[in-house]
Amino acid sequence: MENDNGKKNLRRGFTTGSCAAVTAKAALIMLLTGENIYNASIVTPKGLVYNAEILDVKRNGDYVSCAVIKDGGDDPDITSGTLIYASVRLLDNDEIRIKGGKGVGTVTKPGLDQPIGEAAINSVPREMIKENVRTVLSEYGITDKGVEINIIVPEGEKLAEKTFNPKLGIVGGISILGTTGIVEPMSDAAILETIKVEIRVKKAEGKKVLLVAPGNYGLTFLKEKYGTNEDEAVLCSNFVYDTVKIAADEGFTKMLFVGHIGKLVKVAGGIKNTHSMYGDHRIEILSEIASEFVSLQKQRTITDKLMKCVMTDEAVNILKSVGIGDKVFRRMAEKIKAVMEQFSEDKITTEVIVFSNEYTELVSTENAKAYLDKETGL
Structure with missing residues (x-):
């Protein structure tokens, strides 16, 4: 398909932040209902809807985890095809706690979006996760519980070697990024x-x-x-x-x-x-x-x-x-x-x-x- 200038229209993708948010939402729904789901959707900050296929659902005591496959569209994104997981559990307070697990980098230098010692999950993805989790809690009438969300990227540490993260002082994995939720090809x-x-x-x-x-x-x-x-x-x-x-x-x-x-x-x-x-x-x-x-x-x-x-x-x-x-x-x-x-x-x-x-x-x-x-x- 070509645009008016004769150039091929490149397909948009979805950021790691969008992947983390939709996966957290799906995992929480399954935790609250006790039933597995295989599709979930969120509205990205850009206003576009992300419909995601939910994979690898696992239940372990108080936790439910699941994954989506990162789709970077036609952008040459090294994280495309990577599994992004979220594992969730309920808390006895109203806190929404976001953590970075295996394959998510840790900040070791000042000047980045997150302070030193925090998981490299940037501000907009954190807000996306919180917003979608709070919406699910509200829809199911949960007013006295919070949620702990752990974002995991099993291949993240290996992928991070091909990114700017080591240079920026982000160690141990990739960053969870995105300001619009959308990957614009060759942006x-x-x-x-x-x-x-x-x-x-x-x-x-x-x-x-x-x-x-x-x-x-x-x-x-x-x-x-x-x-x-x-x-x-x-x-x-x-x-x-x-x-x-x-x-x-x-x-x-x-x-x-x-x-x-x-x-x-x-x-x-x-x-x-x-x-x-x-x-x-x-x-x-x-x-x-x-x-x-x-x-x-x-x-x-x-x-x-x-x-x-x-x-x-x-x-x-x-x-x-x-x-x-x-x-x-x-x-x-x-x-x-x-x-x-x-x-x-x-x-x-x-x-x-x-x-x-x-x-x-x-x-x-x-x-x-x-x-x-x-x-x-x-």
């Missing part, structure tokens, strides 16, 4: 939410400088060149402008931006999102900067050579061969710095390190190395 919002969480963790850890890299190339460069731990950096992907705005909102005043020239040169031209779908002007931007350092007679020749380049590393070699490489790269770094500081409305002082292929450093701004210092910077 930019999901990426930005991950960036926001990472930045908040860095702030809570007391970092003075926010270290940002577009991708893994930057992490490898930092590790090989400066011995910097890969966990120090926040990956911003193509979302340069958004990352700067988030960092400013979280109170950072210093940032070190490190990456390959192929990405960072776009920022020198004022580009907010470096994905090629928003335009690829790498060579044009380099050519414009190069024109500042050659005579009018040579501009055409150098521009023609640069415009034939497919990759920025080819352009780097040309600029070096005509003796203006250092000047061009220095000017490019100054432009990147100025653009990013403008993005932050001058709330963040930005320093820049740019490298090319084989992780060769091309240029760094004046205070970039100081920002890497363990005592005064990171």
Whole structure:
């Protein structure tokens, strides 16, 4: 099926938070009625109904547990196909107590949605669980009892190794997430939410400088060149402008931006999102900067050579061969710095390190190395 733009419509899925809520609801109904059910539904915060098949019902004394299969739709979600369990029992008070069992991570660092020591079940999923449990209690006329809900993901610890959780300080399993209850396929919002969480963790850890890299190339460069731990950096992907705005909102005043020239040169031209779908002007931007350092007679020749380049590393070699490489790269770094500081409305002082292929450093701004210092910077 295609939409009006000729693109395939991708199927939505449901978050781990929705799975936990519908499973808790089903388990509680079975606990109160003594009868098994095989379907249950909830209304997600987005307003869409989640109809779930209930699996693996078990009764053990005061407890009833059951599971649903996580369906992430067409999103490449590593938790899709995973069993999410809820085990419930009644309490003698009116408390709704939510716990994380096997495969649900535990928070060990500040700055996350839950405090240190708590299960990594975020606020919205907790509210979804509580709301649905309270509704069931009301429907069955239970006014003097509470409920303990234990969320379990048997494969969670193994799956967590493929997520950001170890980097964020969430140990022992996955997080139970979701703000709308719905998984939007290939969602930019999901990426930005991950960036926001990472930045908040860095702030809570007391970092003075926010270290940002577009991708893994930057992490490898930092590790090989400066011995910097890969966990120090926040990956911003193509979302340069958004990352700067988030960092400013979280109170950072210093940032070190490190990456390959192929990405960072776009920022020198004022580009907010470096994905090629928003335009690829790498060579044009380099050519414009190069024109500042050659005579009018040579501009055409150098521009023609640069415009034939497919990759920025080819352009780097040309600029070096005509003796203006250092000047061009220095000017490019100054432009990147100025653009990013403008993005932050001058709330963040930005320093820049740019490298090319084989992780060769091309240029760094004046205070970039100081920002890497363990005592005064990171």
